[in-house]
Amino acid sequence: MKKLILTTALLALTAGASLAQTVRMGTEGAYPPYNFINDAGEVDGFERELGDKLCEMAQLTCEWVTTDWDGIIPNLQSGNYDTIIAGMSITDERDKVIDFTQNYIPPASSAYMALDAGADVKGGVIAAQTGTIQAGYVAENGATLVEFATPDETVAAVRNGEADAVFADKDYLAPILAESGGQFVWAGEEVQLGGGVGMGLRESDTELKAKFDAGITAMKADGSLNALIKKWFGDAVALF
Amino acid sequence: MFSSCAAPDTLQGLSWLLCYLTTGKHIDFYWSFLTVLTLLAVTAPTALAFGFGGAMMARSQYLALRIIGKGYTAMVRGIPDIVFFLFFVIALDQGIEWFMHQVRCPDWTDPIRNGLEFRVCPEAKVPNNSAAQLWHSVYGFVLAVITFALVFGAFAANVLYGAMQAVPREQLETAEAYGMSHGQVFRRVLVPQMWVFALPGLSNLWMILIKATPLLFLLGVQDIVYWARELGGSKTSAYAYPHPDWRLYYFLFLMVFYLAMTKVSEVVLARVQNRLSLGQATAAGEAQRRAAV
Structure with missing residues (x-):
């Protein structure tokens, strides 16, 4: 009986296999304004808008999936979704295990944010998100990483x-600092890390990568990508 | 949800809070309580069935069955839950997809394992890529139930095995002396009498199962702990309802929920224990008999 139920469930789950394939877009949903879950419970943000636009240009049906940051690369590799579009900077280490499209956000600054501007960012205790380039940078540069x-x-x-202090993408911290009512200030100096933000794909998915690459190239050429970056990150950020 | 919530920036005080607590995201949060309760409701009987099977095998007169039964309890009980949850689910998921791949795409030539990648043909994906997100959630939930049932089944098997051994030997011998077969003794004498011995252990397991539900998030199911963390985190004005770090309140709410769950369980389990002790040759049964006199 149990086997029967399982088989039926599998059939139900795999029904419609012959339909056009949907591309599942994997994101974190906790990194505004890049990507976040809005109050309606849907994925929102710069990358949502960009991703939907790219899918439309490539005539793909896309579905958004959220996952925790820690497992975002392994889950891509085991096929739970087909792309990572989650503010992920292009780095050599990541490029060894997955492929990246060209960047859709130019290389941007990472910054330290603290309660007082004199915070010791070189030797103090610095908070960063697990598995980010910022965490790697802190670990290599003498400060204590949490x-x-x-x-x-x-x-x-x-x-x-x-x-x-916290060390993260400046574009992520900027709105938090602006709305903290003076509680937070920048500390130390800004650091340039990574080769910009790109979309991550499985190394074997070359066809899909080419489609998204073409879309990003087109959006760079007609200026719509710059307009989108300005809309979500303000005027003070780097453009293409 | 309400029409007055269309412009959250203009709201104040209580009406802001009311609108805030009824956003789509909060509705998802409330539904996730149902997810957790469903998990408990489905997993508990499944785990009990696994445990019963395991205990029966461990007592079997055939060596092979005994080895399977005892091996299952020993192995699963010995592995830390979190390792099991991280490893087994991926293995099960990939095993299912590998099987579907063999059935549906016999002509596929590319390797399934390619470095760190696991890649089956699109027709073999479970659930299919184009399936609605709901099915992906259901699939994740089913994997979670199977994993929970396997882990807790092993503990239940050990408890039930002990309970079966605790039934007084004379009872079984008397039944045999009346000419009952092996199966009849098991069904009519052993099983009805063992529950009273099993219940303390099983109720412990139930409590642990309640507390283990946050492991759901490890399995990719968005449970109450995930939502509490997501909703409680401080929100900038990128969100419609900006607020500072409110995780404390959300986690306090979860604490109340879990405490209430355990309290209700305790009351119910005490009643069941009372009921099972009726007429049993145990201390509790004896006390009941004397009180009734």
Whole structure:
């Protein structure tokens, strides 16, 4: 009986296999304004808008999936979704295990945010999200690294005094700093890390990668990508 | 949800809070309680069935069955839950897809394992890529139930095995002396009497199962802990309802929920224990008999 139920369930789950394939877009949903889950419970943000546009240009049906940052690469490799579009910077280490499209956000600064501008960012306790280029940078440069699973927790750690400063993409921290009512300030110097943000794909998915690459090239050429970056990140950021 | 919530920036005080608590995201949060309760409702009987099977095998007169039964309990009980949850689910998922791949795409020539990648033909994906997100969630949930049932089944098997051994030997011998077969003794004498011995152990397991439900998030099911963390985190004005770090309140709410769950369970289990002790040759049964006199 159990076997029967299982078989029926499998059939139901795999029905419609002959239909056009849907591309599943994997994102974190906790990194505004790149990607976040809005109050309606849907994925929203810069990458949602960009991804939908790219899918439309490539005439693909796309479905959005959220996953935790920690497992975002393994889940791509085991086929739970087909792309990573989650503010992921292009780095050599990641490029060894997955493929990236060309960048859709130019190389941007990472910054330290602290409760006071004199915070010791070289030797103090620095919060960063697990598995990010910022976490790697902190670990290599002498400061004590405390890692958290979500970006929000890294900021909370500074607020609670658990860490001296948080190190993350400046574009992520900027709105938090602006709305903190003077509680947070920038500390130390900005650092240039990574080769910009790109979309991650399985190495064997060359065809899909070419489609998205073409879309990004087109959006760079007609200026619509710059307009989209300005819409979500403000005027002060780097453009193509 | 309400029409007055169309412009959240203009709301104040209580009406803001009311609108905030009824956003789509909060509705998802409330539904996730149902997910957890469903998991408990489905997993508990399944785990009990696994446990019963395991205990029966461990007592079997055939060596092969005994080895399977004892091996199952020993192996699963010995592996840390979190390792089991991380490893077994992926193995099960990939095993199913590998099987579907063999059935549906016999002509596929590319390797399935390619470095770190696991890649089956599109027709073999479970659930299919174009299936609605609902089916992906259901599939994740089913994997979760199977994993929970396997883990807790092993503990239940050990409890039930002990309970079966605890039934007084004379009872079984008397039944045999009346000419009952092996199966009849098992069904009519052993099983009805063992529950009273099994219940304390099983109720412990039930409590642990309640507390283990946050492991669901490891399996990719968006459970109450996931939503509490997501909703409680501080929100900038990129969201319609900006607020500072409210995780404390959300987790307090979860604490109340879990405490209430355990309290209700305790009350119910105490009643069941009372009921099962009726007429049993145990201390509790004896106390009941004296009180009734």
